[in-house]
Amino acid sequence: MVGRMAVVEDELSLVFSALADPTRRAIVERLALGEATVNQLAEPFAMTQQAISKHLKVLERARLITRTRTAQARPCVLDTENLDAAVGWIERHRQIWADRHDRLSEHLAALQAGRAKNEDKP
Amino acid sequence: MVGRMAVVEDELSLVFSALADPTRRAIVERLALGEATVNQLAEPFAMTQQAISKHLKVLERARLITRTRTAQARPCVLDTENLDAAVGWIERHRQIWADRHDRLSEHLAALQAGRAKNEDKP
């Protein structure tokens, strides 16, 4: 195999990689305040409308936004389901580590306490 | 400006893009169970040790792991601080939207209730 790439991108990868771009995060922040059209979203950025459309397509593929059609406009709405999925994944593993880490700290504290019986300054 | 790329990658982008790869997420999952050496981490994957080393460098740059030195081994440990940062960012904006969405659902439910007075089947 020479240089083959990922073919079947899983949803979580799409979500995280969608959130990995500052422009797209800004768009999500904006959409958290309410729906907006492409031009409204593009306005604050120093880039073309086409670039923003590309970003929106990435967010849509990650199912972080959904798009409706109102007349000639294409308003975007935030879809939090996959945001939840992302938080879920992180929390699941962060918590396991945190628990272990607590026990480790506990263990070290116990050791420290044991040493304190013999010498005041370690 | 013709095709200039991101120069000053912010930390959050590094974190999300580090988590955007299934191999790296698997590594994080593994490290949530406790520290491991490079070879231990590489073992489950159908790729070279060098590829894993690259992935570890990405995780290290995102400050999701830290590496110590024990003899000739380089054990990796999970660092949850930036995982927390990622969750924090998502939660902040997800919550705002969720609140708005609740009020919208409420509003729609109220409308629906109003209609129910006139016709049973909407």
Add this chain to the structure above:
DNA sequence: CATTTGCACAACCAATAGGTTGTGGAAGTG
């Protein structure tokens, strides 16, 4: 000391990402 083990650095490669310009269609407005 010779060898193995653990890991990283470098050069290379194909695919992807993130931007551009150019263009055109579909829906509202004079």
Add this chain to the structure above:
DNA sequence: CACTTCCACAACCTATTGGTTGTGCAAATG
């Protein structure tokens, strides 16, 4: 109808990503 507004598609460009092979050093082991 002519025109403008809103948006997407296509072609193109460059940098980055995710993998490879080849190599070599540093520390443990015989």
